[in-house]
Amino acid sequence: MPMSFNLRHLRAFISVAEAGSATRASEHLCRAQSAVTRSVHELESYFGVELFERKATGMLCNAFGSALLYRGRRAIHELEQGVAEVASKSADPQARARTRVPAALLSERRLAILVNLAKHGHMPTVAKLLGISQPAVSAGVNDLEGDLGVALFRRTSKGVVATEPGVALLFRVKRALMELRHVEAELGAIKGATEGKVVIGALPLGRTQILPNAILAVLSRHPLLRIETIEAPFDTLANRLRAGDIDFIFGALRPADYARDLKGEPLLNDSMSIVVRNGHPLGRRKNLSLQDLDGLSWVLANPHTPARRLFSQSFCLQGLTPPAPAVETSDLALLRGLLLRSDMATAISTRQLEFEIGNGTLQALDISLPSTTRVIGLIQRAESKPSPGASALMAAIRDVVAEIRRPKAPAPQDVLRPVGEAMVA
Template sequence: MDDEILRNIPAFMAVAEQKGVSRASEFLFKAPSALTRSIALLEETLGFTLFDRLPHGMLMNHFGEAVQERSRRILMELKIACEELGPICRPAKEEKHLSAFLLAGRKLQVFASIAEHQSLSEAGKQLALSRSGVSMSLSRMEEYLGIHLFERMAHGLIPNTAGEKLLIRAKRISAEIRHLKTELSALAGALKGTVIIGALPLCRTRILPKAISQLLITHPDIQVKTLESPYDELAKGLKSGDIDFIIGAVRGKAEQSEFQIEHLFMDQVSIFCRANHPLTQKNQIDLATLSNQQWILPRQDSPARQVLTKAFLQKGLTPPQPAIESGDLAILRYLLASTDLITAISPFQLFYEIKDQLVEALPIDLDNTQRSIGITSRKQSLPSPAVLEMMNEVKRVIRDEVHRSI
C-alpha cells in the first residue's frame, strides 16, 4: 500500500470536484500551497500528470479520471472502516477524525503487514522498518483508537474481531491501489500490473497454465500469481481483495450475496484407474463392484468427493472410504498411475495421463455428477485491465479446447 497515494487522495478529490486549487482550499480549509504540493506529490508518485492546468482552473485528464474512480472506491472502504470502528473506539471517534488519522503515515500498511505475518519483526522486514518502529506505530494506533486490534498469542499476533474488520478494508484499499497503477499503465499504452488468481484443482493441469502462457506472449509485463488452497481459504482472499478471481468448480449459494459467478462449462466426474488395471478386464462394472476397491480421494468438502458420495447414496450403497485422502494432484497422479488405487476426478485434471495412456476411465456413468466450472469474483470489485485480460484468456482457452472436446 503506497502511503503517499493515500495521504494525498483527499486533496486530489477536492481539486477534482472543485476544478481548481483555490476553490478546493476554501472547501478543505487548507492553504492553496499545501494542496498544490499534495497534487504534485501524487502525480510524482504515480508517474502521470492528472490535470490539465488552465487559466480558469484545473480539469482532470483521462489519467485523473481513472484516479478519481479508484479514489472514490478507496474512500468508500475507508468510510465503512470508520463506521465499523468509530462507535467501538474509546472514546468513540467521529468519521472525519478517524479517517484523517488512518490516512496519515503508514498506519494501514503497517497494520496489514503485522496481520499478514503475525509478527512485528517480519512486518518490519517487509516494510524496511525496525521492530521497535513497527511496535511503536501499532501502539500509537491502538492508543488513539482506545481498543486492541490483535490478540497477543504464543504463536504471534492474531487480529481480533475489530482487527479483522479493519483488515478487510485495509486489504481492499491496497487492492484498489494495485489496480489503479495497472489502469494508468494501460491508459499509457502498456498493460502492466499483477493478477492474483485463486486456482482450484480442475484448472491447474492445462486450462490455467495455457491461459497464462498465452497472456504473457501478448503482455509480457503482466505478473501472474496463483494461490492453491482449499476453496474456503481462497474465498476469504477474494472477499478481502487479496485475490482477483477464483477459477474452478463453483460452490453453492452460500456466498451469492457477495460473489458473482460466470459459468463457463459443465464438467463430468469420472472414475479412473491405471492402464491395464484388473478392473479394465471386466466386461461389466457397476458401483457395487467398486465398493471394496482402494480409493484415493480428495477432502470430503471437495465437489468431486461430494458427487461421488451422492452417486453411491442414490444407488443405496455406502460411499467409499478412501485409503488415501489427499488434495495434492501430484500425489494422486503418481499413485493412480503406479498402483491399483482408483479415484473419482475430472478428466481435465488428468489431461496428460490420459493423453499418454497411463490411466483410463472405467465405463461407469455417474448419474447427476455434473458440476459447473466457472469464474468467481466479488460483486463490488472493479477488475483492472490486466485482470480482465487474464479472464478473457481463460475463456479463450476454454472455447478453443474444452468446448471442442465436449
C-alpha cells in the same frame, strides 16, 4: 506496500477533482491552496502523467485522472468504512461519532505496520521487514489506536494478536490497498501497456489444462504482466478474495446462494469419471455399473471436499453404500503415483489427469457417475472492477474454454457422421 505515493496527496487530489479547482478544494480541506496544488503536482510527478485538463474555468480530470479518481475514491471509501466499523466498537462517544478518516490512517508506514503486525504477530519481525526500529512500530500502533479510540492489538504469550476492531480495520485496509495496487496498471493500460501483478485463486479443476493455456496466451500478448496463483480450499480463497488478497478465483462454482458479495460466471460443465491405470482388469469392459466396482481398492479426495461428496452421492442415489477408501488424499502427485503402481481406482475429473490419459498410462472406465456434474467458471467480488491484467487473463480463460467447447472437425472416415460438441465431461 503495493503503492508508495502519499495518501494525503491522494485525498487532496480527490477533493480537487470533485470541487473542480484547487481553491475550492483548499476551502473544503481547510488547507492552504499552495499545499493542495503541491499535492497534485507530487502525484503527477510520481505517475509521470498529467491528471487534469487545466482551464480558466477550473480543473477537469483527463483519462489518467479519471482512472486514479475511481480507484482513489474506492480506497478512501474502504478506509471510511473501516473507521466506521471500528468506531461502532468503541466505548468512547467521540470515537463513535467519527466519520472521517483520521490523519494517522493516511500514513503508508502505519498501514504497513498494521498489515504486517497482524500477519506476523511479532514487533521485532515487523521492524526488520520495514527497516525501522521496534519503538517506531510501537509508536505507529499507538498513533493509530489513539486516533481511532480503540485497541487494535493485544499482547499474548505467543505474540501480538489483532483485536476485533483490529481485524475489522485490517479487512478494510487490505481492500483499500488492493484498489491502490491497481492504479499504476490502470494508467499503464491507458498508455497502451497492460502490466502489473495478477493474483489468482486456483481451484483444482482448472489448473491442469485451462489455466496454463490461458496464462501462456496472455503472457504472449502482455509480457510485462506478472501472475501468481494461490492454491487453497474454496472457503479460504473466498475470504482472501473478499479481503483483496487475490483478484479472482477460477474453478468449480458454488451455488448462487453461497454468498451475496460474490458473483460467479459459468463457463463450462465438468463431470467426474472413474480413472485407473492402463491395463487394469476393468479397463476393457464396457457399460459398467456401480455394482461392478465392488471390491476395488480406492484412493479418494479427503472427506468434506465437494468431489468426495459428489462421489458418495452418486452411490446413495442408486441405493448403494459409498465405498470406503484405502487412501484419502487431495495431493495429485500422490494420487497419480498410486494409480500408476497398482490396481487402485479414483473418482476425479479427467481434466486433472489430462496428460496421463492422453499418453495412455491412465484411462477412464466406461461408466457414468450420475449427479457429479460441476460448473467451472470465474468468481469475483460482486462490486469489484478487475485490473487491466486481471481482465486480460479472464478474457484468455474464456477464449481457452471457447476452444474446448468448439465442435470438433470430423475425421475423414467420419464425414457422414454428425459432429457433436467437444466433450467437456
